[in-house]
Amino acid sequence: MIKPNYDWQLLTSFSDEHFIKLAKKEGLDPVAAKLLYERGIHSQEELHSFIQPSLEDLHDPYLLHDMDKAVERIRRAIEDYEQILIYGDYDADGMTSASILKETLEEMGAEVQVYLPNRFTDGYGPNQSVYKYFIEQQGISLIVTVDNGVAGHEAIAYAQEMGVDVVVTDHHSMQETLPNAYAIVHPEHPEGNYPFKHLAGCGVAFKLACALLETVHADLLDLVAIGTIADMVSMTDENRVMVKYGLSLLKQTERAGLQELMKIAGIDMDSLDEETVGFQLAPRLNALGRLDDPNPAIELLTGFDDEEAHQIALMIDSKNVERKEVVQAIYDEAKTMLRRDRPLQVLAKEGWNPGVLGIVAGRLLEELHQPVVVLSIEDGKAKGSARSVEAVDIFKALKDHQDLFIAFGGHAGAAGMTLAVDKLEELAQTLADYIIENKLDVSSKSSLVLDEELDLEELTLDTLKSFEKLAPYGMDNKKPVFYLKNFQVESARTMGQNNAHLKLRITKGAAGFDVVAFGKGNLALEFSQAKGLELAVTLSVNQWNGNTSLQLMLVDARVNGVQLYNIRGKQHPIPADVPILDINHPVTSESAIVLATLPEDISSLRSYFQEKEFEAIYFKNEIAKPYYLDGYGSRDQFAKLYKTIYQFDEFDVRYKLKDLA
Numbered sequence: 102m103i104k105p106n107y108d109w110q111l112l113t114s115f116s117d118e119h120f121i122k123l124a125k126k127e128g129l130d131p132v133a134a135k136l137l138y139e140r141g142i143h144s145q146e147e148l149h150s151f152i153q154p155s156l157e158d159l160h161d162p163y164l165l166h167d168m169d170k171a172v173e174r175i176r177r178a179i180e181d182y183e184q185i186l187i188y189g190d191y192d193a194d195g196m197t198s199a200s201i202l203k204e205t206l207e208e209m210g211a212e213v214q215v216y217l218p219n220r221f222t223d224g225y226g227p228n229q230s231v232y233k234y235f236i237e238q239q240g241i242s243l244i245v246t247v248d249n250g251v252a253g254h255e256a257i258a259y260a261q262e263m264g265v266d267v268v269v270t271d272h273h274s275m276q277e278t279l280p281n282a283y284a285i286v287h288p289e290h291p292e293g294n295y296p297f298k299h300l301a302g303c304g305v306a307f308k309l310a311c312a313l314l315e316t317v318h319a320d321l322l323d324l325v326a327i328g329t330i331a332d333m334v335s336m337t338d339e340n341r342v343m344v345k346y347g348l349s350l351l352k353q354t355e356r357a358g359l360q361e362l363m364k365i366a367g368i369d370m371d372s373l374d375e376e377t378v379g380f381q382l383a384p385r386l387n388a389l390g391r392l393d394d395p396n397p398a399i400e401l402l403t404g405f406d407d408e409e410a411h412q413i414a415l416m417i418d419s420k421n422v423e424r425k426e427v428v429q430a431i432y433d434e435a436k437t438m439l440r441r442d443r444p445l446q447v448l449a450k451e452g453w454n455p456g457v458l459g460i461v462a463g464r465l466l467e468e469l470h471q472p473v474v475v476l477s478i479e480d481g482k483a484k485g486s487a488r489s490v491e492a493v494d495i496f497k498a499l500k501d502h503q504d505l506f507i508a509f510g511g512h513a514g515a516a517g518m519t520l521a522v523d524k525l526e527e528l529a530q531t532l533a534d535y536i537i538e539n540k541l542d543v544s545s546k547s548s549l550v551l552d553e554e555l556d557l558e559e560l561t562l563d564t565l566k567s568f569e570k571l572a573p574y575g576m577d578n579k580k581p582v583f584y585l586k587n588f589q590v591e592s593a594r595t596m597g598q599n600n601a602h603l604k605l606r607i608t609k610g611a612a613g614f615d616v617v618a619f620g621k622g623n624l625a626l627e628f629s630q631a632k633g634l635e636l637a638v639t640l641s642v643n644q645w646n647g648n649t650s651l652q653l654m655l656v657d658a659r660v661n662g663v664q665l666y667n668i669r670g671k672q673h674p675i676p677a678d679v680p681i682l683d684i685n686h687p688v689t690s691e692s693a694i695v696l697a698t699l700p701e702d703i704s705s706l707r708s709y710f711q712e713k714e715f716e717a718i719y720f721k722n723e724i725a726k727p728y729y730l731d732g733y734g735s736r737d738q739f740a741k742l743y744k745t746i747y748q749f750d751e752f753d754v755r756y757k758l759k760d761l762a
Contacts, residue, residue: 102717105659107549162308166293167284191390197328198247205310227253248302299335303328322347331383336575358401361414388424391456453477459486557609593629618655633661664717693717
């Protein structure tokens with residue numbers, strides 16, 4: 102059965118002919134113009150700045166709190182030949198942040214080392230043992246954190262007590278009490294007034310680089326683009342500027358490691374965009390930190406040795422394959438542990454890799470549409486991640502229950518936590534109580550905003566080119582989702598490994614387009630037969646055999662009305678998750694049923710359907726003994742039949758069938 106995953110919200114269209122004319126001058130068609138207007142861009146200046154962002158639009162880095170102190174201390178360290186440690190993070194944002202600052206300081210002649218903490222042995226953020234090693238064994242006298250630090254009280258206090266200054270550059274949520282660092286550079290610092298609060302860690306590192314070099318070092322923007330896209334921060338203001346320039350730079354990158362990684366991943370650099378980074382490059386970098394030591398990523402991003410770059414790229418790609426296998430194994434195991442009677446899931450087991458549990462929780466959330474907590478048990482502690490639906494603010498639900506946790510942090514939709522194993526049941530009950538007491542409907546679907554209703558007959562490649570000017574897409578500038586109805590499904594065929602995916606061909610009049618539906622291969626029959634099918638799609642370009650065409654990517658689908666499916670014949674098995682109609686034992690709560698055999702009289706069937714609202718009915722109509730499959734009759738049987746017909750003008754087949762058989 103085709104079921105929508107979201108609650109569709111179609112935006113009301115507008116009509117502003119003046120703005121449409123302004124947009125046309127920027128190469129936008131009316132559909133793209135309407136979308137920008139709905140997103141708050143109304144004037145010619147706003148339109149021009151959005152479509153053609155400039156590096157001149159970047160804010161003064163010295164508007165960041167403590168930037169002057171940070172620059173002064175780093176320059177003094179370089180002048181005095183001090184040993185500097187760049188302390189990063191194990192994700193793509195942390196890797197690119199550290200690489201940006203490494204290249205900047207080396208360009209200035211600094212003595213610099215880089216360390217990315219190991220997720221499993223060091224944990225997130227400043228680690229006192231690591232600081233102690235570098236201070237005592239490596240002679241470090243200045244530590245600069247990137248993409249971490251505002252929560253590192255103990256380690257930073259230790260370093261400062263040892264006479265080692267710590268300059269913190271970070272973008273994560275600020276706590277009420279900040280560490281006693283030499284300087285804290287953060288776009289949301291309470292004593293600062295930076296115009297844009299949503300920089301990624303690499304964005305803050307880039308602002309520090311610009312201040313140190315006294316210029317906008319555009320050659321670093323390829324790294325900024327990767328980290329900003331990977332960390333899913335707001336794709337507006339100067340993030341949009343930096344990512345747009347950075348993507349152009351990535352298409353022609355001279356970084357040996359990135360060239361090798363993209364080659365191994367099969368990435369076409371000419372067509373690289375924010376989705377390429379978000380779905381292919383960033384996951385590979387993140388896989389390294391999820392499973393192993395992340396530090397080889399620094400050499401990949403900043404090194405010059407082609408052979409070493411190739412070997413690191415191969416290793417990272419293999420880690421990504423391993424990451425997928427680990428995620429799938431945990432996901433499959435977690436599904437067997439689900440408590441379907443609960444409004445949320447708390448799943449914990451020994452041996453699960455804590456580095457991938459956020460991915461597993463996210464996948465389960467998509468399937469279950471309820472809050473999910475997935476934890477790995479080790480030494481009496483459970484550590485992992487939570488993901489939640491729109492209706493339940495997971496951070497708000499748990500923030501007043503700190504006694505449950507050894508460590509806890511997060512936001513409305515996601516959280517990370519560590520707690521004692523004997524607190525797991527209490528955690529589940531606390532979340533359940535919060536949902537019940539606040540009368541929250543966890544079954545309610547998340548909203549999907551449909552930006553515009555499209556007519557297939559008006560859709561062309563020029564439409565896509567117009568929307569490409571609105572990229573890069575991301576948070577707060579989401580890729581437009583369009584609403585389609587009143588079309589015909591010409592064909593539906595499976596594709597990909599294990600036929601997991603689906604490609605539809607939809608038409609209206611002379612217009613026809615392919616729709617790619619990932620993960621919908623099991624619904625090929627439903628999509629081919631559904632009447633009243635409606636789609637939510639994004640626009641995409643398909644390049645094949647030198648030809649360029651417009652294709653649609655499925656976001657969600659629904660059917661207007663009861664879904665009726667014909668599954669007669671051996672080639673159509675009965676869906677495994679749909680119950681078979683039993684007149685003697687009727688089901689009462691199912692949304693779909695299979696009509697396997699027809700009852701003897703229509704009244705029995707009619708009584709079953711009365712006062713029931715099924716969303717889908719599958720007609721199998723099995724026959725106890727399908728004689729028609731036995732083949733043609735023999736010569737003698739046909740002779741007997743013809744003889745009977747010849748002898749009798751009329752006869753009742755009910756009484757003559759045995760004679761004719």
